[in-house]
Amino acid sequence: MFALVDVNSMYCACESVFRPDLKGKPIICLSNNDGCVIARSASVKPYIKMGAPYFEIQHIIKEKQVTVFSSNYPLYADFSNRFMAVVANLVPQIEVYSIDECFADITGMDALSSWSELGHQLKNDVLQCAHLPVGVGISSTKTLAKLANHAAKTWKKTGGVVDLSSPSRQKKLMAILPVSDVWGIGRKLAKRLNQSGIETALDLSRLPTSQARKLYSVVLERTVRELNGESCLQLEEIASAKQQIICSRSYGHKVMDYELVRQSVCAFAERAAVKLREEKQYCRMVTLWIESSYFTTQQPYHHGHETQALVYPSQDTRDIIQAAVSILERLWQPNMKYSKSGIMLSEFSPSGQIQLNLFESGPRFRHSGELMQTIDHINRNKGSIWFAGQGIQSQAMPWKMKQQFLSPRWTTKFTDIPLVRC
DNA sequence: TCTGGGGTCCTAGGACCC
DNA sequence: TCTGGGGTCCTAGGACCC
Structure with missing residues (x-):
């Protein structure tokens, strides 16, 4: 459940x-x-x-x-952690699915109270301890629980909790929800299904699984099975290791200056390297892209990207910056108004060790691990140091994103903690 | 003037092997 | 002149999620 x-x-x-x-x-x-x-x-x-x-x-x-x-x-992540902690405290196991939602395995818990009571308890506890309003959907598969949650949010009279454990209620709900409301059915798929006369979630649940697979995909077959109460998606308690890390931003203003684009590339490379070390991984591939605005009519949309292999799997910021900048040199086109760039790290391994060959002498940097550890430690403890490639922070940096309406970091930054005057 | 970012999974097709 | 079949691996692109 x-x-x-x-x-x-x-x-x-x-x-x-x-x-x-x-x-x-x-x-x-x-x-x-x-x-x-x-x-x-x-x-x-x-x-x-x-x-x-x-x-x-x-x-x-x-x-x-x-x-x-x-x-x-930073504010949303902190509240997300509080929310997850409250839910985890009430149920045997949770899967953190995104910043604002989690699946809980509640099998057997109906021995203590009804599903609906459990749902209300979750809702009330989160409101009281984390100050966040939630909706709760309960059913025998993840896809049905999603659907129940959708109903809890859509109809006020549910009180924010929907127990969709009974098959007859499942059918009743599915009959009134369009197929596009089903988890896993996006715009394209909904259109195709509609063209075949499948309009509601109930219609989809009645599509024979063999046809779902033949005409669409194994993914849709799984969705059909889940709608019929056959659980195909398990609770994934431990987040699986990342396969790629992306760091990319649109610029606050368009940039035509090579030096400024290079600064942004260095900043994103540095951020990506920090994430990589947080994951305790080493990467072998670095992909970089730079692009002009997709929306402007002043010049045709331009998008350049390239991937480069590192000689050794690395988590050293210097290796990643160097690879990124060397790609940038090849991608750079003058007279282009750039509006976005990004970096992707991939092909991870848990350590930097590889078989050396005759012509290679070992990683480029000595004491790389210690240096990176020190930098990360300083930056975690409210210090702030960075590689010179991303520029000096007091200078104008048109590539930095706009944040005109930023609220304080009420709970994660010492100087932003709210004051109470008595 | 101004249009987000970060992920995963699946599939089709090509290259290559025997 | 005739030119198979089965398999793997890789990549690009599409679709989906939040």
Whole structure:
């Protein structure tokens, strides 16, 4: 038995915890670079679409007096950890599925209280201890639990908890939900299914598995089985090791200067290397891309990317910066207005050791591990040092992302802790 | 002027091997 | 002149998720 616990409008909820004045008021949160809308409080949903570009909706924001926030990931990550801890405290096992939702294995827990009571307990505890509102969906497979959660969020009268353990209730719900609401059915697949006369989740559940596989894919076959109560997706308690690490950002302003693009590349390479060391991995491949704006009509969209192998698997920032910059030199085109760059690390191994050959003499740097450890340690303990390649922070850095509406890091930064005056 | 970022999995097709 | 069949591995691209 699975429960899916999901925070309602997670980012907006986090923003209002230390701002009681915003309770019930319209709020939106923007993507990195203040690009588009990625979270909306309930009252905003009727008039601002998910993903709407910020600059297009400024008049609505003014008219409706919507409070706007830039993404504050340190804040959201901290609240996410608190939320997961509360849920983990109540159930035998959880799988952290994303920053705002987790699956819980609740098999056998109905011996103590009904599924619905358990759902309400989860909901109340999270609200009380982590100050976040959640919806809970309960059923025999992950896909059905997702569907139950969807229902809990959609219909107020459910009280935010839906027990979808009985097959007859499953059928009733599936009959009224469009197939596009099913987990794993995206835009393209929904369109194809609709064209074959499959409109509702119930229609999909009645597609013979052999046909689902033959006409579509093994993934869809699994979804059909899950909708019929056959559990195909297990709880993955331990997050599997990452296979790639990506660090990429749109620039705050367009950049035509090689030196500035190089700075951004160095900064992203450095950040990616930190993530790599956090994963305790070494990478063999470095991919870099730089691109112009996809939207502008002033020049054709340009996108250059290239992958380079390191001689040795490495987690040394210097190796990764060097590979990235050497790719950049080859990709660079003058007179191009660049608006985004990114780096991807892949082909991981748990250690830097490989078989040497006759012509290689060993890793480039001595004491690499110790140096990286020291740098990471200093940066973790509120120090801040970085490689010179990303420039001096006091200079103008047009590639740095815009964060016009950033809230304080209420819970993770010492100087941002709220003051209470008595 | 201004349009996010970070992932996974699957499939088809090509290269290559015997 | 006639030109097989089975397998693996890799890559690019598509689709999906949040």
